[in-house]
Amino acid sequence: MKKQALVIGLGFAGSVVSRILADSGYDVIALEKRAHIAGNMFEYERSNGVRVHLYGPHIFHTNNEAVFSFLNRFSGFYPYSHRVIGKIDNQLVPIPFNFTSIDRLFSKDIATVYKTKLSKAFDLESRVTISDLFDTQDPDIRDLANFVLQKVFVNYSAKQWGVPFDQLDSTVTSRVPVVIGEDDRYFSDKIQMMPLLGFTDLFERLLNHPNIAVNLNSESNRRIRLHPDSGKVLLDGIPFSGPVCYTGPIDELFDYSLGALPYRTTEFVFEDYDVNCLQCTPVINYPNEEKYTRISEFKHITLQEVPDKTTILKEYPMPYHYGSNMIPLYPIQNPDNKRKYEDYLRLGKSYSDLFFCGRLAEYKYYNMDAVVARAMQVADDILSTPKYD
Ligand SMILES: Cc1cc2nc3c(=O)[nH]c(=O)nc-3n(C[C@H](O)[C@H](O)[C@H](O)COP(=O)(O)OP(=O)(O)OC[C@H]3O[C@@H](n4cnc5c(N)ncnc54)[C@H](O)[C@@H]3O)c2cc1C
Structure with a gap:
C-alpha cells in the first residue's frame, strides 16, 4: 500500500x-x-x-539560505529591495526612520545634533528599536525617540491593532526599527528577491x-x-x-x-487608474490622520511594464469576526x-x-x-x- x-x-x-x-x-x-x-x-x-497581491503586498526577504535554495527549485527570482515612504507632518520620509527622515523633518542644526549623537551611541548602519533609543538616557536622543514614537508608531499601531501602543506585545513593537544611517531599504536581510x-x-x-x-x-x-x-x-x-x-x-x-482566538483583519480596496504611475513608489505608509494604513502601487513591486495603467491598494485594518467571510490575518x-x-x-x-x-x-x-x-x-x-x- x-x-x-x-x-x-x-x-x-x-x-x-x-x-x-x-x-x-x-x-x-x-x-x-x-x-x-x-x-x-x-x-x-x-x-x-x-x-x-490579493491579500496585501508580500515581499520576500530572508537570511535563511536553505529556504531560498528550496524555493529556487520552483521559480527564478529577481532582486528587489523594498522601500517604504511615510507621510509625517506632510512630508514624505523614508520608513524605517533614518538620517534622511531626520534631515527632512528637522532644522539643519537640530538634525546635526540628532545624527551626531546617534552615530556616537550606536554602530553606523545598525538598526535599533525605539526602546534602545530611550535606554541611552541622552535627552536629545530621547526627544527624538519620543517624536518617532508619536509620529510613526502610536497612531499607526492604534489603527493596525485597535489598541494603544503600550498594550502591544514586544514581538510587534520590535518589528519596525530606526536606522542609524542612510540605508532606506525596508528590510536588512541578505536575500531580498521576488519570484520572477x-x-x-x-x-x-x-x-x-x-x-x-x-x-x-x-x-x-x-x-x-x-x-x-x-x-x-x-x-x-x-x-x-x-x-x-x-x-x-x-x-x-x-x-x-x-x-475563539482573536485576530485583526484588513479590508483591501483596489483602485485602477489610466496613468503610468500614481504615487510612483511601492508603498506609502499613512501613520496618522488617514483611516487606511498604507497605499501600495504594485507595478513598482512586480516591476511590470504596463504603459498608462496602474493599480493601487488601500488597506483598512479592522477587528476580525469569526463565522463571517472575513479572513483572519494577524x-x-x-x-x-x-x-x-x-x-x-x-x-x-x-x-x-x-x-x-x-x-x-x-x-x-x-x-x-x-x-x-x-x-x-x-x-x-x-x-x-x-x-x-
Ligand atoms: C497583509 C499581510 C502582508 C504580509 N506581508 C508579508 C511580507 O511582505 N513578507 C513576508 O515574509 N510575510 C508577509 N506576510 C506573512 C505571510 O502572509 C505569512 O507568512 C503566510 O501567509 C503564512 O503562510 P501559511 O501557510 O501559514 O498561512 P496562509 O497563507 O494563510 O495559508 C493558510 C491556508 O489555509 C487555508 N485554510 C484555512 N482553514 C482551512 C480549512 N478549514 N480547510 C481548508 N483550508 C483552510 C486558507 O484558505 C489558506 O489558503 C504578510 C501577511 C499579511 C497578513
Missing part, C-alpha cells in the same frame, strides 16, 4: 509540507477551502494587465507533482472529523492512517470549544491568547497523527521565509517518525 498524507490549507505551510512528502513517496490529499492555491501570497492579473513570474506561479510549480491531489473549495470540516475516543482523524468518516498536517485555524478545528499576541492557544495545542496532542504548522494553526505571525523553514521542519518531523516508515 502506498503511504498517504493529508494536508489542510495550501498557503506556504501546507504547500511546502505537501511537496516534501510527495517527493518522499507519499500520496498527498490536499484540501484548500479557497478557490485558489497560494494562501495569502496569491497574486493575479487584473483586467488592466497589472499583477497584484509571481507567487502564484511559484505555488503552481511547488504543487505540480503527480503525488499531490489538490482539492480547491474544500473546507476541511466538510471532510474531516476528530474522533477523541480513538485519537484518530477521520477522513470522510474513515480513520486516516497517515500523517495529517493542519494549517488552518486551530480553534476552528476544535469547534471553538475553548473560545493573531493578537498577548498572554491570555497565548494561554488559550496552548490549551488548544494540548487538545491536539491527543491525536498522534496530527501536526500543526503555520500562521493559523500555531497562532503566530510568521514571515514567509519563517513559515517555509517551519514547514520544512514539520515535514522532516513527519518523515523521521518511525511509525510512518
